[in-house]
Amino acid sequence: MGRGQCAVMGAAVRGVDVVPVRVEVVVSGGLPGMAIVGMPDAAIQEAKERVRAAVRAAGFSMPGEKIVVNLAPSHLRKTGSGFDLPIALGILAATGQIDPAWVRDTLYVGELSLDGRVRPVTGALACAICARRLGLDFVCAADSDPVPLDDVRLLAMDSLERAGVEGGAAAVLPAHAGRSALSLPEDGLDFAEVSGHEIAKRAFQIAAAGGHGLLMMGPPGSGKTMLASRMPTIMPSLGPDEMLEAAVVHSVAAEPIEPLIAGRRPFRHPHHSATLAGLVGGGSPIRPGEISLAHRGVLFLDELAEFKSSVLQGIRQPLESGAVTLTRADGNVSFPARFMLVAATNPCPCGYYGDEEHECTCTVPQIRTYQNRIGGPLIDRIDLHLDVRRIKPSEVLGNRCGTGSAKLREGVLAARAFADWRRARQSEQEQQDWAAALSDEARGFMVAQAELHAMSGRAISRTVSVARTVADLAESESISSAHLAEAVNFRVRDGIGGR
Structure with missing residues (x-):
């Protein structure tokens, strides 16, 4: 000029x-x-x-x-x-x-x-x-x-x-993703601190290995929050591309990015009073919501049934697409939202339906209404359903010798490495066609289970996806009936709040 x-x-x-x-x-x-x-x-x-x-x-x-x-x-x-x-x-x-x-x-x-x-x-x-x-x-x-x-x-x-x-x-020198440049305090959490719950730990390992959503239902004090808060300890560190994607979201939201640069996956734990804009994004100027701040990490929704139904339904589409698009008068704004959903809820308003030690004071209509707050379409999009029962006092006060985070994380890393090796040997069509990895026996077993439990097409697909992760944990190229059986057990609840 x-x-x-x-x-x-x-x-x-x-x-x-x-x-x-x-x-x-x-x-x-x-x-x-x-x-x-x-x-x-x-x-x-x-x-x-x-x-x-x-x-x-x-x-x-x-x-x-x-x-x-x-x-x-x-x-x-x-x-x-x-x-x-x-x-x-x-x-x-x-x-x-x-x-x-x-x-x-x-x-x-x-x-x-x-x-x-x-x-x-x-x-x-x-x-x-x-x-x-x-x-x-x-x-x-x-x-x-x-x-x-x-x-x-x-x-x-x-x-x-x-x-x-x-x-x-x-x-100035760039903040390298080499992790060693930053010294961040450890949170000290470990699955070994959670007494019992070995089945629950197995479910968390499957979820971390395959990126599956997980829903826990159980009475107060059964350990749901303790389990969920330890999920990041068994997940692999952020890769360079993942780190950059997550850090950009946190940067525009004025959130700290140092933990992300150090390789830690985000763990977001919004309160159940969160609004739709707070969870999905919005405001003026538009700000990313909790589901985007959890991109490449974990979104933990505690007391799931206490969230407003309209707020919960707002995360259904991002769960499928991995992104959220907000429409405004001056155009559309998109945020990434590829997160792992971990949710926890009580089975009824008083919290003790199905508990062996506390009597439930709720009526059947109250229980049904409470559980229906979550909504069937959202539950159908969550891969793993887990009943978490109260641990006996003798186990709580006993020696904590259960499976720890290091052991679980070792299995997660091995499963992901095996999955990468398997996909490298397959064509893109073979990777998409999970049913091709089923033997005739396994396919017949899956058909029988789907008919028995009236599974939707989405439920069948997600169950097979979980079975594929179970097979990766076992380093098996094919999906067997045993892998499907474990996936079905984590899909169909038959205990607390069973349908």
């Missing part, structure tokens, strides 16, 4: 995607003032005062002329305070206070404080990915979230007074 004009690259976060925004600044004759156009929100309009104060505090001068800032493309609504830094740099370059070459080939995001310091904004990682895609350097606040990218030049700027100075934006 010509004299009195300059363009600086910024970015607008929309969902987990980032749209590059060209911040065009023109300083011309006219009444002093600043106008920002291009569909800015209130936070961007307020940038006028922050930029004025920051420019003066940094030792520069604000021009006594008319300033027009255009955020292009103009049809896209922009939100947030991350445009403060590119607007200020555009003004300084347009008025000749810094060399315009200093702001070229770089994408800037950052909020300005009144004393000129550069503050971090949400979505820095997503913006860095956008800069990588465009082949630009990336500049943000010095204390922004770590960026685990090796193929983009990362620069940190702590104050506007460093603008135009060689080395004013200092190069």
Whole structure:
């Protein structure tokens, strides 16, 4: 652009995607003032005062002329305070206070404080990915979230007074996904701390090995929450691609990403009073919900029957597709939501239906109504159904010598490695056709079980999928009747709250 004009690259976060925004600044004759156009929100309009104060505090001068800032493309609504830094740099370059070459080939995001310091904004990682895609350097606040990218030049700027100075934006090392760079405290959880429940631990191992959903039903104090909270201890670490996917979601939601960079899978535990927007996503600006924050990890819904029915039904489609799309007047926004659902609920309002030690005070209609809150379509989408019974006091106080997380995790890793080896030897069609792995005997057994328990087509498919995981745990290429029998046992409840 010509004299009195300059363009600086910024970015607008929309969902987990980032749209590059060209911040065009023109300083011309006219009444002093600043106008920002291009569909800015209130936070961007307020940038006028922050930029004025920051420019003066940094030792520069604000021009006594008319300033027009255009955020292009103009049809896209922009939100947030991350445009403060590119607007200020555009003004300084347009008025000749810094060399315009200093702001070229770089994408800037950052909020300005009144004393000129550069503050971090949400979505820095997503913006860095956008800069990588465009082949630009990336500049943000010095204390922004770590960026685990090796193929983009990362620069940190702590104050506007460093603008135009060689080395004013200092190069920083990326936060590698090598895990060793971060030292995070261990949570100390272990399945060995859970007395008894060996069948439940087996169900959790199957779920972790195959990425299956799991529903636990049992009385209060039976150990459902203890079991669920230990699920992350037996899951494999996040791979580089998985880590980046999950970290981007947490970055745009202003959630810490250091545990993800260290390889830990997310574990989200929303309260049963959560709204549909809190669970699925929404708000203004649109923010990812709990199901997206659990992407590549675990979503634990405790007291499942206490959630509002409309909220629970909102997760049915993401369970199938692995993504959630929110429709707004200005377009659609998509968030990834490929999570493992672990749910727990009491069998009735008082919680003691089917308990051998406590008498249930609920009527049959009350029990049926309580369990129907969850909804049959959602239950049908959960692969493993588990009755969790209360452990006897002698077992609780006895020696804890049950299966621990290390042993369970070893089986999970072996099963996943075997599944990768098996899929490498199969064509894509063979991988999709699980029924082809069934012998005539196993197929006949499955047909008989499906007829006996009136299984839907989805239930049959998911049962065979669980049997495939059981076979992978046994390192068997074919699915036998024994593998199917274990899968059916975890699919059909016949104890507490049995249907």
